[in-house]
Amino acid sequence: MIMRPTALFDMFGRLLMRLTSRRTTEDRSPWLVGPSAGREVVGHGWVEHWAAANDGYTSEGPGHGLLASFAALAGDAFDPGEVDPRIADFYERTAGWRLDLWSQWSPYAWPFGVLLSALLSKRLQQLSLPLRPLDVSYGMDSTVVHVHDKDRAVIGAAWLRNLRKTGLTTYSGLYGIHTLPGSAQPSIRVVFPLPLGSFQVFLRPSTDGSGGLHLHSPLGRFGTDGAYLVLQRRNGVLNARRIPIAEHIHLFVDADGDVRTDHSVRLWHIPVVRLHYRLRATAV
Known part of the structure; x- marks a missing residue:
């Protein structure tokens, strides 16, 4: 039986993770436990699977947000309370906001983005960042799905986004609030499911003195x-490693009352891509 090149690529990636990462367990590192996907396409199908794995269910609604309570981010x-209420409202009622997106890749990072899209993003239907400004010219569909456990408590909010022009899944992640070991400051955690594992980002909040986040x-x-x-393995074993990707997200309210977001991504200290969002409340 001849194995597909993409399958060989995935196997090599998992082997490299085992050799170069830290081995831990779900019991020792519960902050790294999150949803994963099957061996092929990620898309949005992982949401229902993760709800079922927790003996729970999913729900959608115009008042659903990425965070159950923005105030839960309070820490040392x-x-x-120093953040503009409109920004807090976006996080608490995300489904009631419309998104417009612009993207700009660094010229020397763009070939890397094309390669990443060809090898992984389009095939897996996950993290397909727009490579050209016109890719988002028709807008973006945004859905927020709450995942509940068997006791009806919300255990995470899935933010699912697709490009209207191509239908590609650009973003499929689970949001929640986690406090890292030894810290007194809660962070926003975003889990992007991948085949047999995940890519996770922990975001530290701060204010700028003028209502921005x-x-x-x-x-x-x-x-x-x-x-x-x-990388999630059998019997609760995890392989995890830091990735040299740094992100900065700045949310602020402009003169028209719209929430704006500047999002920059760097590999080590090398600029990779900048994203700009205009967020407008549509639900009362």
Whole structure:
């Protein structure tokens, strides 16, 4: 039986993870436990599977948000009361907001983006960042799905986005609030399911003194805010490693009352892509 090149590529990636990552368990590192996908396409199908794995169910509604309570981010380094209420409303009622997106890749990172899209993003239907500004000219569909456990409590919010022009899944992630080991400051955690694992980002909140919100996912040591690649194995075994990807997300309210978002992504200290969102409330 001849194995497909993509299957060989995936097998090599998992082997490399085992050789170069930190081995832990779900019991020792519960902050790394999250949904994963099957061996092929990710898309949005993982949401129902994860709900079923928790003996729960999913729900949709115009008032669904990425965070059950923005105030839950309060900690020793962040006061949610200093953030403009419209930004807090976006996180608490995301489904009631319309998104417009613009993207710009760094010229020397663009070939890497094309390669990543060809090898992984389009095939897996996950993290398909727009490569050209006109890719988002028709807009983006955005859906928020709450995942409930058997006791009806919300255990995560899935944010599912597709490009209207192509139908491609650009973004399929689970949002929640987690406090990392040894920290007194809650962070926003976003889990992007991947085949047999996930890519996870922990974002540290801060304010700018004028109502804006900054979210940082910096470079750093294991166990602190930043980006992680996680391979889930049998019997609760995890392989996890830091990824040298740094992100900065700045949300602010412009003169027209719209919420704007500047989102920059760097590989080490090399700029990769910048995304800009205009967010407008559509639901009362």
